[in-house]
Amino acid sequence: MKKDIGKSKRRLSTLLVLLALGIPSIGWAQQKNVTGKVLDRDNKPIVGVTISVQNAGTRIETTTNADGSYTIVVPEGKKLLFKSLGFTAKEELTDGKSTINVVLENDDTQLETVVVVGYGTQRKQSLTGAIASVKGTEMRQTKNENPQNMLTGRVAGVRVWQRSAEPGAYSANFDIRGLGAPLVVIDGVPRTSEDFQRLNPSDIEDVSVLKDASAAIYGVRSANGVVLVTTKKGKEGKTTVNYNGSYTFQRPSGLPVLADAISAMTIYNEKSMNNINGGSPIYTEKDFEDFRNGTRRSSDWTSLVFSKYAPQTQHDINFSGGSNKIQYYIGGGYSYQQGFFKSGDLNYNKYNLRSNISAELAKGLKLDLNISGMADQQNNPYTSSVDIIRNYWKQGMLFAAYADPENTLLNYEGLDLEQNTVAMMDADISGYRKFKKKTFQSSAALNYDLSNLSPLLQGFSAKALISYDYRTDNNSLFRKEYYQYALNKTTGKYDQKLYNLSSPNQMKREFFDKQQLLGQFILNYDQTFGEQHKLSGLVGWESQKNDGDNFYGLKNLAFGSDQLLAGVEDGQMTSMYGGISDYYNEAKSALFGRVNYDFAGRYIAEFQFRYDGSSRFAKGHQWGFFPSASVGWRISEEPFFKSNDALSFVNQLKLRASYGALGDDQFKDWDFGWLPGYIYPATSGNAENGYNNQYAPGYIFGGKYVTGVTRKPIANELITWYTAKTFNAGIDFEGWNGLFGFTLDYFERTRTGIFKRPESEFPTVIGAVPPLQNADSDRHMGLELELKHRNKINDFSYNVRAIATVTRNKYLTSVENGPYSNSYDRWRNDNLNNRYQGLQFGYESAGRYENWADIWSYPIYKERDVLPGDYKYLDWNGDGEINGQDEHPFAFDQTPWLNYSMNLETSYKNFDMNLLLQGSALGSMQYKEPLYAIWGSNGGGTLEQYLDRWHPVDPSADPYDPATAWVKGxxxxxxxxxxxNSEFNRVSTAYLRLKSVELGYTFSNLKPSSSMRLRVYANAYNLFTITGVRFVDPEHPDDDLGRMYPLNKTYSLGLSLTF
Amino acid sequence: MKKLLIILSLAGSIGFTGCADLDITPKNVVTDQDLLNSPAGMDIYMARMYSLMPFEDFKYMAQWGIEFNGWLAAIGIEGTGEAVTRDGISTSFTGERTAYWERAFELLRDANHLIENLPNYKDKFSEDLYNHYLGEGYYVRATVFYAMARRFGGIPLVTKVLQYPNTSENLEVPRASEEDTWNQILKDYDEAIKLMLPKGPKTGYSNKFVALSFKSEAMLYAGSVAKYNETVSGRLTGLGRKTGVRVIGFDPNTAKAASQKYFAEAYAAARQVITAGGYSLYKKKWAANDKDAQYQNMVDMFSDLSSPENIYVKEYVYPTLTHSFDAFSSPFTFRSPLSAGTCPTVDFMELFDGFDKYADGTVKVTTGQSNKEGEYKLYDKPMDFFKNAEPRLRAYVIFPDDIFKERKMDIRAGVYTGQTPIKPLFTDYSYATADTRYQQLGAYTGSPKTLYLSPRDGNGQQTVDYNGQKMNAAGNEGPFFDNGEATLTGFYVRKWLNTNPAKEVGEGKSDQPFILMRYAEVLLNAAEAAVELKILGANSADGSDLLQTATSAVNEIRSRAGADLLTGTITGDNTGRDIVRRERRKELAFEHKAKWDLRRWRVLHFEGRDGFWGTQKDKNLYSNNENFRFRGLYPFFSTATGKYFFDARFQWVSTKTFRYTPVDYYFEIPGGEVAKSPVIDQQPNR
Structure with a gap:
């Protein structure tokens, strides 16, 4: 019955079509068998392409098999639509042909089809792990010097927290799902975050992120996830030249500035009047008058120290192309960034050069040669930016920068510790610190398709790779003596005084060299059995050696020349840095493998392992085995699903799960815990000043300084890897041809055997440092959601992506702290056993004392000196007074646990626009020292923000007189x-900001005959932010007591030319 | 052929990658083999031990404890009455920020390790040298135990290397009784004295006489505690809650015998140094009846490494190992980056002769019977006030207008423009009114204004027209009432400061040595032990005359100091004892000694405070029943007369109040250590 209706419907529609076409009906259309192959642009077969007959009146559909071929019965004159995820759909008219071969073009906007995974690539649709990737083109929509910051908000689960915009410092926290610093692999070779930060952004093809057990193939370094960066390769065809250039204006994002002299004195007088036993002002009316009429000079330190804006610029050019045998990509880049200090002496420049060449040496034998070099230089004044900002805040405006009215002699009078910020920020006056880095990175890989040797080896290929990386650091630290002046009112002359901490002139040179040698041998297998069983896998061996060496020399200088050879013998010093990151010799070896099985594109399973060995441990404890497995079910590929019309809107529906054991041997203070003995020489802090405020690691015998040893902690021969067990379950959905899609993941990672010293149980009387043990454990868990929508309306196309990640870390056990004297003590202080990370104890707000009546009637016990405007706290335990027992968990720590973003890409004709909104929540920060209170003396520390305060209308009024009228603040x-630690001073860092906005216009037909393309754009970074944090950027950490160099807002103009 | 090449190259890369050797040991790890088998290696091992020694020198601050931290370096500021400073570090010596506990056991492990392992390398050294090194092990152990005992009383006596892992009874060591602790200290010093050479292999090492000298100091402490604990109300002793061991104080039945035993040991050890050590008081520039020579002699002695008085010195060397005493304690105009960290008090000055005094012993500044009566005595120049001062005091303290590093120290509190006769500025100088300041006086705030003061230097200076010229209210060296970086009391310290005007002042620029033990102290130890023995009715073991020894020791020191000699022999009673104590407070001031002496004499709590100055002085002059504080001597210029007058007043700038109760005679055991261990007892009175 049903069938009949279907039939008649079909007939009706056929009739209608024929009528509409105005073709005379000759009879039933002829049916014909069409066969063919569907290939990608590399002439590789594409599996699973959906081929459907258009306007057939009924659903006629098939898919390509493993070698890309298909057969379909097509009514004469119909069109065939070839569709596959990741490729641009294509229509072909049958036109009586019986063979139709089609090449489908990759569709970059339709999300990458091929995703880089550990030691290989996989089709996106057959992924079973939590793997995300982003194209270089998308990253580059955010304009920043650091590729890490370009990833902000682009990849679900990748958290980037920029801490400062200090040129060359690359200060950003970068992690995956809050797990810790990930392993960075660039072009298949494990490298460092620093290498990633210094990549030329234009060279990046794509970035893949392995977030779950899929990282386990990297074994011991994979517990925090893996970031795989792939650089661009050449493509066959004529040479393409691409130039990108931009100029950027930077402004600080959140830099509290000092109030003027009059305000500072007003505030200081208030502070002095603030005394219930009777206060007296410090500054008299005469002092105010002296500043007003110019008798006393003040300097506008803000404009002397900081520029209104700081420039930044970036240029790069690349060439790519090649024949079918050899393809090349050659790129070079230059970037320059200046800091906000007016001297311009805080700046950074970087040069990159890269050459990626692929060549087919013989049939089936391919060589990939990647060589890159980077040279950068970070220039700082001798004083760190933290100390320059600290000093600027501390000094205040009451004393001038220069002693003389002509502004030629630096002043010292009245400055705290006689530190003049203008001198400190200027390298010509006080010296400099220069950090030069040069890296050379290379890899050569041979790929051989073994089927060329024998047909029996069909499906096998072998790869051998050798990589050699080298890095040098060449630093110069030059301290220069300088003099400061003060007017001597008795003599009328300027007293000259050596700024003591600048003396003697001193030069320190540091030289580091580090290298890595790595070899890989991988045997790949890829074969399809029958139509539906696809089996692939690899087994590989990898071996790696790293060593680092260094030395430094220090001399006091005969005169102010920045040459070590101008040094004097007295006080010269040569030595080495002995830390694990500076002086080391390490090796790693591993056997690893993977098996993938795919049944008809529906059921997918993967197993991976790595057997990893590290020289960090004692013999017998060096090797670890790390297996992982994952499965996927593409429900949308099930026949029952496909045959259901109601579900035809679904392009993809997939369930995934993975589980694996990963390892880690990273430990900041790793000291070869299995090895007893002493470290020689012992070291300590502030050696350059003779350890005057630190422990001196030696003693004077016979008039000579003898350096001692440091006794190593008690040895633990059993110390070995700690392991992380990772579980991930996810669902991927895409429907309505991209109108809506989502991905949702739940993840959990439990680490056991984290290195820790059992301080809590170890008796102090032993007098030694307890051994490092595989003792602690913790758990991370969270959710990750990604929503997608893309559409095209006429010429207007757009693409929206929203992502959010929430993650928490719970400590499970720890042997470090305690014991606790009672259960309250434990509740209050045990942060490491069975507790979420980062809970902050403190006081909640109960508002403010609004007036005297409020003070008198407020029922909670208070001191006798309370004033209107003072802070009220919540009596949490209800005992009628505010004390330490009212402290309770009320805030998170500075790490925001919820990260979210929304990315909107649009294009209309030749215009394109990109918006990235990004934010975080569930974090808090504390205002510290200078941001908490007026911090300084002599008018110092008076930041403009402190003017917004409660104060008597009449500054000379007694604040304790109830008749005094108040101004609120x-x-x-x-x-x-x-x-x-109250709600008044620890505030939520939740924010939402327009991270990046870019507007571009493309001139596509500059010359009719050529393919020349020019795009011009304007971009803004951190343009505006919605947050409750005052005065500083919500991402700016409270480390260094909030004195860290600020973040920036940038405005860029740029162009990109391709021909 | 081509295929072969390919195979070879692939095979080659397998070969290359396969050979990474994982057995790598770091290059900077050394073992006992490297250290204990030669004098050069021993230097390194000893350098570690000595670098960790709890020496109290320029890099020790009482408030912070053994942190090896020379920041803000100042001495005598911890409620001893010697000096005050503006910072929070100037507080009573009732505990240390970093308790000497963890670092102590670290060093004990090194010492025990040496004692246990050096015998394996005996054949590497001559017998004398081997014995000496072994003796150093005992000496280090004694030093650590002593440093802990005077802080905590009974302590865990760890006398062997505790092997870990192990059963808990082999890892925990409870606190011993205080008596056992002092006996162990005695034993370890005696072992060291027996083993060590009379002269160490190098300077910086210890020797037999160093050990004897410190033994005399330690035994004096032990004897004093055994005796004077009994004077504290309620007796100062108790049993640990966990162990029942008498962790502080002595059994009432054994206290007297113990104190006699320890005083006898102190006396004998000091006598041995005096008779056999070959040391003598430093008198290189000294000349009889020449005050300037005597003064210069005492200035020089603290930096002269060849001084025959030095028994043990901690050396510094620029730029490798330095301190910052000059940077923080120099007078204001030398500040770099700070100054005036050690401001001596007028109470300290009053210990010395050479000044007119009122009946209550305080310095006389007016013509009346007390400083609120009569008129101010006037002086043409400030130094006239000090013209009879003892040379030793002048060598320790910078007076107003005295010369330091070729610069005249322009110390002036203010300028007074009122008419003569000048009556005392305050009507009340008692402790109760200590918080009233000069800037609150009507003479300063009222009209007509007769008193000029400066809140700060430079632009902060108030000026007065005098003889047609503008005169700054305060001197260039202060005091300034709103700037604690200049003198707080009218004095600066001179002792220990580098005297070379060409020497740069700065953080980490100082390298003068610190004398941890000098012959003068040994003389005073002998003298004090002698009087205490006499009071107990004992005699010396070596047949020497106790009181004669005490008398000549004090006279020897007074003679060198340029002070008046004793008129008779010291008596075997509290009067005689106080003569010795007062001499000790004067001679050893600013050497980190007084704070311990005050503790062992038990004169810091209110009931005992009459004896605070080593001599008897009415505690109500500077104390109420809780707190106590110290005074400065402030010079003022009178424009009407063109002369100076002085006002003695409680510390005017950055005032400090001190407080001490009997509980504080034993520091608290760190709470975490008590919580962590099943056997470590807290002090029973806490």
Missing amino acids: YYAFTGRYPKE
Whole structure:
């Protein structure tokens, strides 16, 4: 019955079509068998391409098999539509042909088809692990000097937290799902985050992120996930030249500035009046008058120290192309960034050069040769930017920068510790620190298709890779003596004084060299059995050696020349840095493998392992085995699913799960815990100043300084890898040809055997450092969601992607802290056993004392000196007074646990626009020292923000007189500060910001005959931010007491030319 | 052929990658084999031990404890009355930020390790040298135990290397009784004295006489504790809650015998140094009846490494191992980056002769019977006030207008423009009104204004017209009432400061040595032990005359100091004892010694405070029943007369209050250590 209806419907529609076409009906259309092959642009067969007959009236569909071929019965004159995820769909008219071969073009916008995974690539649709990837083109829509920052908000689960914009410092926290610093692999070779940060962004083809057990093939370094960066390769065809250039203006994002002299004195007087026993002002009306009429000079330190904006520029050019035998990509780049200090002496420049060449040496034998070089130089004044900013905040405006009205002699009078910020930021005055880095990275890989040797080896290929990386650091630290002046009112002359900490002139040179040698041998197998069983796999061996060496020399200088050879013998010093990151010799070896099985594109299973050995451990404890497995079920490929019309809107529906054991041997203070003995020589801090405020690691015998040893901790021969067990379950959906798609993942990682010293149980009387043990454990868990929508309306096409990740870390066991004297003590102080990371104890707000009536009637016990505007705290335990027992968990720590972003790409004709909104939540920060209170003396530390405070209308009024009228403000009366760990001072860092916005226009037909293409664009970075954090950027950490160099907002203009 | 090449190249890369050797040991690890088998290796091992020694020198701050931290370096500021400073580090010596606990056991392990392992390398050294090194092990152990005992009383006596892992009874060591602790210290010093050479293999090493000298100091401490604990109300002793061991104080039945035993040991050890050590007081520039020579002699002695008085010295060498005493304690105009960290008090000055005093022993500044009566005495120049001062005091303290590093120290508190006669500025100088300051006086705030003061230097200076010229209210060296970086009391310290005007002042620029033990202290140890023995009715073991020894020791020191000699023989009673104590407070000031002496004499808590100055002085002059504080001597210029007058007043700038109760005579055991261990007892009175 049903069938009949279907038939008649079909007939009806056929009739209608024929009528519409106005073709006279001759009879039933002829049916014909069409066969053919579907290939990609590399002439490789594409499996699983859906071929459907258009306007057939009924659903006629098939898919390509393993070698890309298909057969379909087509009514005469119909069109065939070839469709596959990751490729641009294509229509072909049958036109009576019986063989139709089609080449489908990769569709980059339709999400990458091929994804780089550990030691290979996989089709996106057959992935079973939590693997995300992003194209270089998409990353580059955010304009920043650091590719890590370009990833911000682009990849679900990748968290980037930029800490400062200090040129060359690359200060950003970068992790995957909050797991810790990931392994960075560039072009198949494990390299470092520093290498990634210094890549020329234009050279990046794509970045893949292995977030779960799929990383396990990297074994011991995979516990925090793996970032795989692939650089561009040449493509066959004529040479393409591409030039990109941009110029950027940077402005600080959140830099508190000093208030003027009059405000500073007002505030200081208030502070001094703030005394219930009777206060007296410090500055008299005469002092104010002296500043007003110019008798006393003040300097606008803000404009002396900081530029309004700082420039940044970037240029790169690349050439690519090649024949069918040899393809090349050659790129070079230059970038320059200046800091905000007016001297311009804080700046950074970087040069990159890369040559990636692929050649077919013989039939089936391919060579890939990647060589890259990077040279950069970070120039700093001798004083660190933290100390320059600290000093600027501390000094205040009451004393001038220069002693004389002509601004030629640096002033010292009235400055705290006589530190003049203008001198400190200027390399010509106080010296410099220069950090030069040069890296050379190379890899050569031979790929051989073994079927060329014998047909029996069909499906086998072998790859051998050798990589050699070299890096040098060449640093110069030059301290220069300088003099400062003060007007001597008795003599009328300027007293000259050596700024003591600048003396003597000193030069320190440091030289580091580091190298890595790595070899890989991989045997690949890839074969399809029958139509539906696809089996692939690999087994490989990898071996790696790393060593690092260094030395430094230090001399006091005969005069102010920045040459080591101008040094004097007295006080010269040569030595080495002995730390594990500077002086090391390490090796690693591993056997690894993978098996993939795919049944009809529906059921997918993968097994991986790595047997890893590390020289960090004692013999017998060097090797570890790390297996993992994952499965996927593509429901959308099930016959029952496909045959259901109601579900035809679904392009892809996949369930995935993975589980694996991963390892880690990373430990900041690793000291070969299995090895007893002493470290020679012992070291300590502040050696350059004779350890005057630190332990001196030696003693003077016979008039000579003898360096001692450091006794190593008690040895533990059993110390070995710690392991991480990772579980991930996810669902991928895409429907309506991209109108809506989502990916949802749940993840969990449990680490056991984390290195820790059992301080809590180890009796102090032993007098030694307890041994490092595989003792602690913790668990991370979270959710990750990605929503996608793309559409095209006439010439307007757009693409929206929203991602969010929430992650928490829970400590399970720890042997480090304790024991605790009672259960309250444990609750209050045990942060490491069975507790979420980063809970902050403190006081919640109960508002402010609004007026005297409020103070008198407020029922909670208070001190007798409370004033209007003072802070009220929540009596959490209800005992009628505010004390330490009212502290309870009320905030998160500075790491934001929720990260989210939304990316909108649009294009209309030749215009394109890209918006990236990004934010975080579930984090908090504390205002510290200078951002917490007026911090300094002599008018110092008076930041403009502190003017917004409660104060009497009449500055000379007694604040304790109830008749005094008050002006309200954000802060309490000067000299009163909230409890540091209260809601008033620890604030949520939740924010939403327009991370990047870019508007571009492309001139596509500059010359009719050529393919020349010019795009011009304007971009802004960190343009605006919605947050509750005051005065500083919400990402700016409270480390270094909030004095770190600020983040930046940038405005760029650029162009990109291709021909 | 081509295929072969391919295979070869692939095989070659397998061969290459396969050969990474994983057995790599780091290059900077050395073993006992490298260290204990030669004098050069021993230097390194000893350098480690000595670098960790709990020496109290320029890199020790009482408030912070053994942190080897020379930041803000100042001495005598911890409620001893010697000096004050503006910072929070100037507080009573009731505990240390870093308790000497963890670092102590670290060093004990090194010492025990040496004692246990050196015998394996005996054949590498001559017998004398071997014995000496072994003796150093005992000496280090004694030093650590002593440093801990005077802080905590009874301590865990770890006398062997504790092997880990192990059963808990082999890892835990409870606190011993205080008496056992002092006996162990005695034993270890005696072992060291027996083994060590009379002269160490190199300077910086210890020797027999070093050990004897410190033994005399330690035994004096032990004897004093055994005796004077009994004077603290309620007796100062108790049993540990976990162990029942008498972790502080002595059994009432054994206390007297113990104190006699320890005083006898102290006396004998000091006598041995005096008779056999070959040391003598430094008198290279000294000349009889020449105050300037005597003064210069005492200035020089603290930096002269060849001084025959030096028994043990901690050396420094620029730029390798330095301190910052000059940077923090120099007078204001030398500041770099700070100054005036050690400001001596007028109370300290009053210990010395050479000044007119009121009946209560305080310095006389007016013509009346106390400093609120009569008129101020006037002086043409400030130094006239000090013209009879003892040379030793002048060598320790910089007076107003005295010369330091070729610069006249322009110390002036203010300028007074009122008419003569000048009456005392305050009507009340008692402790109760200590918080009233000069800037609150009507003479300063009122009209007509007769008193000029400066809140700060430079632009902060108030000026007065005098003889047609503008005169700064305060001197260039302060004091300034809103800037604690200049003198707080009217004095600066001179002792230990580098005297070379050409020597640069700065953080980490100082390298003068610190004398941890000098002959003068040994003399004073002998003298004090002698009087204490006499009071107990004992005699010396070696037949020497106790009181004669004490008298000549004090006279020897006074003679060198340029002070008046004793008129008779010291008596075997508290009066005689106080003569010795007062001499000790004067001679050993600013050497990190007084804070321990005050503890062992038990004169810091209110009931005992009359004896605070080593001599008897009414505690109510500077104390209430809780707190105590110290005074400065402030010079003022009078424009009406063109002369100076002085006002003695409680510390005016950055005031500091001190407080001490009997509980504080034993520091708290770190709470975490008590919580962590099933056997470590907290002090029973805490």
